[in-house]
Amino acid sequence: DPCATSPEVSAFNLRISCEISFKLFHKRSNETDPLSPETLQEVSARLRKDLLRGLGKHSHHKAPVKMLPTFVRATPDGTEKGDFLALDLGGTNFRVLHVRVEEEAQKVLKMDSQICAIPQEMMLGTGEQLFDHIATCLGDFLESHNLKCQTLPLGFTFSFPCEQLEIDKSILIRWTKGFNCSGVEGKDVVQLLKEAIQRTGDYHIGSVAMVNDTVGTMMSCGYKDQSCEIGMIIGTGTNACYMEEIKNVKRIEGEDGRMCINTEWGGFGDDGSLDDILTEFDVEVDKTSINPGVHIFEKMISGMYLGEIVRLVLVKMTKDKLLFKGQISEALGTSGRFETKFISEIEDGLENAKKILTELGLDWGLVDASVVCLVCDTISSRSAYLCAAALATLVNRIRNNRKLDHLKTTVGVDGTVYRKHPTFSSKLQKAVRLLAPQCDITFLVSEDGSGKGAAMVTAVAQRLAHQSRLLEESDGEDDDDEEEEEGQ
Ligand code: BGC
Secondary structure: OHHHHHHHHHHHHHHHHHHHHHHHHHHOOOOOOOOOOHHHHHHHHHHHHHHHHHHHOOOOHHHHOOOEEOOOOOOOOOOOOEEEEEEEOOOEEEEEEEEEEEEEOOOOOOEEEEEEOHHHHHOEEHHHHHHHHHHHHHHHHHOOOOOOOOOEEEEEEOOEEEEEOOEEEEEEEOOOOOOOOHHHHHHHHHHHHHHHHHOOOOOOOEEEOEEEEHHHHHHHHOOOOOOEEEEEEOOEEEEEEEEEEEEHHOOOOOOOOOOEOOOOOHHHHOOOOOOHHHHHHHHHHHHOOOOOOHHHHHHHOOHHHHHHHHHHHHHHHOOOOOOOOHHHOOOOOOOOOOOOHHHHHHHHHHHHHHHHHHHOOOOHHHHHHHHHHHHHHHHHHHHHHHHHHHHHHHHHHHHHOOOOOOEEEEEEOOOOOHOOOOOHHHHHHEEEHOOOOOOOEEEEOOHHHHHHHHHHHHHHHHHHHHHHHHHHHHOOOHHHHHHHHHHH
């Protein structure tokens, strides 16, 4: 236990730990263990209902969990190939990539990539400024890598909730994660990108595929492991996608086959369904965010918010004279100053905790340091368990859809919280196994899903277009019909 220093400190920690847990879950104080499997099962059951509402033709418009069709109907089959461009907007940075998919080697290679910073003012400026910046970065990249004369297909990872009408037509529903550019909500983002590229008058791009980062993550793992049918992100924001039976997606025509659905589970709780597990700290984080009232589940889980939740708990405990001799430093009193990465560092070892507390200008003692560690552990564990409950809902749903007693599946995962936190992934995995005992889940950390995955989506879209062209061309030819039957 990295939080414990001596038996006395351990005993003290235990008491504080109970106190923190109690305060965090005060509305459910009838339960002794606030994150009991029963509570998580209940959360999972609520999400199960919300998935159905999101998929329904008439319930969709009011559903907090949007369940957005992605027009990705197939995962990779290993025959995709070619050169692609990828753009990645929505995590910590904006990136441009040149990706090569090699069939023979079954590999997706990142040839080159470049990071372009998006200044804070731009995240809150006009849409035109943002897309002009993106188009200029792409132009510079093509120039410096001698790619300007080629017209390459482009995968655009745009990690915000979008109502996708086709693979290259995608309307932004709303900004999340600190972005709030004017004039983009309700518009087709692919069109905005194309217009900005035209304004540069400098280069051309081929066909475009729009991709949510969860989908990119699933697809990038799918090349390696063809049973990868779920993509999950726990980074600045959180979300997941999975392969759903088309017949269950009531807003889409057709009965056969599957389509990848972007759940946008960050919006879970937006209709008040999680109010009984929200704490005063969650309510405060939501109130002071730039999008109050929405993405409630995301605000309990993802990297954009975890640090701030911990800070608020520490401030409260200090005011209650449980920490730092009751003295709040200027840094601790300032919103945003306790970064989410501190949580990982602090839980990695008490020495880190001491260093960070000193940097935050706090007058700490040994007990303070280990209590801070416990607070971090409480908040990050809650995040991991809530994610586990949500993921369990998805795997259980896939298993039921296929009427299987036992499901073996793979989840492609990405995001700084999942990758960098010392115990997050193991806690999440353990809890999912508990909540979905009939599912055998492999977790694959995606290697650059937002970049390579976007290229993969574009490649699969091309393969399918090519295949259906071939089918059309061979229409009416008897030999082919026979072959087709044989193959069935
Ligand atoms: C967005 C999702 C995205 C997730 C992870 C959320 O805020 O709404 O579209 O997948 O963040 O990046």
